[in-house]
Amino acid sequence: MITRVIPALRLPFNRLFDYLIPEDAPLLQPGSLVRVSFGSRRIVGLVHSVQEKSELPTSKLRPLHSALFNGNPVFTAELLELLSRLSLQYQAPLPLFLLQLLPQIPEKIGEFDSLKIGSAAGNAALSCQQVESIFNPAKITGVITEFANKRPALILVPTVAHGNWLSECLTKSGLRVASYFGELRPSTALAAWTTLAAGRADALVATRSGVFAPLPEGLPIIIFAEEEPSFIQFDAKPRYDARLLARARARAEGRELLSLAVTPTLSAWHTAQNRVLLAEPPDLTLISLAEERRGGFWGFLTERLRAAIAVSLTQRKTALVIVNRKGAATSLICRDCGQRVSCSECGSTMRVYPRELFCGRCRNKTATPTVCPSCGSARLKDNGLAISRLTAEIKKYFTAAKVVEVTGEAPGKNNINGDIIVGTEVLLHSLRPQLEKLELGAVAVPLAEQLWCGANFSDSEEGYALLRGLASLAREKKAPLILQTFIPEHEVFLALGDTPEQFYKQQLSVREEFGYPPAYLRLRLETSVSENLERVRKMLDELLPGAGRQLDQIAKNEYLLQLRSADELVPVAFQKLPKDWRWEVK
Numbered sequence: 106m107i108t109r110v111i112p113a114l115r116l117p118f119n120r121l122f123d124y125l126i127p128e129d130a131p132l133l134q135p136g137s138l139v140r141v142s143f144g145s146r147r148i149v150g151l152v153h154s155v156q157e158k159s160e161l162p163t164s165k166l167r168p169l170h171s172a173l174f175n176g177n178p179v180f181t182a183e184l185l186e187l188l189s190r191l192s193l194q195y196q197a198p199l200p201l202f203l204l205q206l207l208p209q210i211p212e213k214i215g216e217f218d219s220l221k222i223g224s225a226a227g228n229a230a231l232s233c234q235q236v237e238s239i240f241n242p243a244k245i246t247g248v249i250t251e252f253a254n255k256r257p258a259l260i261l262v263p264t265v266a267h268g269n270w271l272s273e274c275l276t277k278s279g280l281r282v283a284s285y286f287g288e289l290r291p292s293t294a295l296a297a298w299t300t301l302a303a304g305r306a307d308a309l310v311a312t313r314s315g316v317f318a319p320l321p322e323g324l325p326i327i328i329f330a331e332e333e334p335s336f337i338q339f340d341a342k343p344r345y346d347a348r349l350l351a352r353a354r355a356r357a358e359g360r361e362l363l364s365l366a367v368t369p370t371l372s373a374w375h376t377a378q379n380r381v382l383l384a385e386p387p388d389l390t391l392i393s394l395a396e397e398r399r400g401g402f403w404g405f406l407t408e409r410l411r412a413a414i415a416v417s418l419t420q421r422k423t424a425l426v427i428v429n430r431k432g433a434a435t436s437l438i439c440r441d442c443g444q445r446v447s448c449s450e451c452g453s454t455m456r457v458y459p460r461e462l463f464c465g466r467c468r469n470k471t472a473t474p475t476v477c478p479s480c481g482s483a484r485l486k487d488n489g490l491a492i493s494r495l496t497a498e499i500k501k502y503f504t505a506a507k508v509v510e511v512t513g514e515a516p517g518k519n520n521i522n523g524d525i526i527v528g529t530e531v532l533l534h535s536l537r538p539q540l541e542k543l544e545l546g547a548v549a550v551p552l553a554e555q556l557w558c559g560a561n562f563s564d565s566e567e568g569y570a571l572l573r574g575l576a577s578l579a580r581e582k583k584a585p586l587i588l589q590t591f592i593p594e595h596e597v598f599l600a601l602g603d604t605p606e607q608f609y610k611q612q613l614s615v616r617e618e619f620g621y622p623p624a625y626l627r628l629r630l631e632t633s634v635s636e637n638l639e640r641v642r643k644m645l646d647e648l649l650p651g652a653g654r655q656l657d658q659i660a661k662n663e664y665l666l667q668l669r670s671a672d673e674l675v676p677v678a679f680q681k682l683p684k685d686w687r688w689e690v691k
């Protein structure tokens with residue numbers, strides 16, 4: 106007998122390897138973990154199948170070294186099949202995907218309890234629930250324990266900081282909690298990863314790579330802070346969105362899944378059978394900057410914003426000010442010809458820093474020019490609101506206050522202690538759990554549209570989620586929320602006065618109308634040489650079975666696919682090639 110193995114390795118190609126099964130080996134099944142020789146190394150692999158014989162002559166095969174957990178599988182047949190689909194649809198080799206989704210496994214593993222895993226096809230149920238504050242310990246513990254209903258649960262978190270906060274909170278409520286955050290020592294990582302299958306804990310709190318941790322039949326999955334973009338791995342291969350993987354897993358293995366968030370994504374709302382959306386409209390002060398300009402005020406620290414900060418200071422609390430642009434200004438603009446100084450390498454607008462210009466796209470740096478590169482005029486002007494400019498403006502008004510700037514550029518070194526914290530969006534994502542320690546006296550966004558205005562179909566959804574997140578923070582801290590904008594009539598501000606349900610329905614109807622996700626799956630394919638349409642259709646069929654015949658040719662080397670789709674696993678790939686091009690599929 107031989108076993109066909111997926112090696113957990115950084116291999117650039119998709120290949121399985123055959124090994125002989127020794128007489129005395131325990132019973133192996135698809136999904137068992139084994140140790141095998143690979144070149145001169147000994148590595149871990151996953152049993153893909155067990156067969157009578159290999160296509161290779163027996164003399165060329167090596168025997169497998171050992172079976173982990175006495176041959177007990179760690180992946181169900183459904184999960185193994187899903188893994189193969191993922192590798193295709195996310196365009197990453199199976200061995201690389203496996204390496205990503207397995208823990209580091211130590212050289213020697215001691216005694217292990219036997220692992221129980223299982224699935225219950227047909228029993229999947231997707232739910233989506235809004236919580237007014239994701240950081241209210243009593244509320245969150247209540248929602249999680251009610252949903253889990255005495256069953257242990259796998260809880261996915263966007264960042265380690267979220268994970269630490271949640272683990273502590275669940276532990277205090279008396280649950281046995283294990284954490285799996287990657288970067289653990291191999292022995293700890295393996296014990297944590299298998300903890301639910303071994304029946305040793307009530308909850309496993311895991312970051313995205315823990316999404317395939319072995320689970321007994323019927324154990325549910327919870328996605329905590331589901332709106333957070335950190336569930337997507339986009340900067341390294343394999344690129345994937347752990348939320349979509351969790352949903353696909355729940356469907357394949359018949360599990361209940363709960364998306365828990367202040368503002369669940371439109372995609373979670375759209376795919377859920379059960380939805381609980383209870384949010385009340387937030388309390389906020391919306392200041393029109395256009396009106397301020399008409400009144401002759403040209404800065405961003407309007408009188409009402411300054412008054413709110415002053416109150417926070419007298420209460421000896423911290424005022425939080427969000428500015429989502431790094432640097433001193435968003436661009437350098439010529440007063441004579443109106444051109445913005447752009448990157449000589451890629452053409453993007455250069456961001457202004459005190460001593461240089463910086464291209465956020467290709468990371469090109471140049472000295473600040475003294476004359477306009479287009480017309481030679483010396484009348485160059487900093488344009489747009491960015492963090493250093495606002496910090497300077499704040500320091501001018503509040504000379505005695507300790508003002509701290511937080512950009513998230515030095516991870517782990519972000520000091521968020523001060524009278525006034527001026528920070529980028531990072532404060533609302535990976536640093537969000539740290540805000541829990543602060544007493545906030547005011548929450549302000551001097552230019553709110555900066556948080557989302559771009560050219561993406563999902564901008565409004567993103568902006569809505571960010572503002573609702575801020576409103577939730579302000580409410581929890583009993584601090585006033587001040588938003589300033591040039592476009593108070595924008596749908597995102599209007600939506601804050603509606604129920605979330607109304608916002609989701611309105612957004613979904615727009616996506617339906619224009620053929621965007623989550624109503625539709627939309628792919629644009631480009632080929633570098635002229636291809637026969639039938640051939641391109643065949644290639645697409647490998648990626649998405651049956652989709653090929655719906656592909657249309659829209660130009661010589663361009664094809665468009667628009668499919669009505671509930672929830673497909675498409676690449677969330679986002680590739681950035683310095684000085685060249687970038688592409689995005691969402």
Ligand SMILES: [Zn+2]
Nearest residue numbers: 439442477480
């Ligand atoms: Zn000029």
Ligand SMILES: [Zn+2]
Nearest residue numbers: 448451464467
């Ligand atoms: Zn550039």
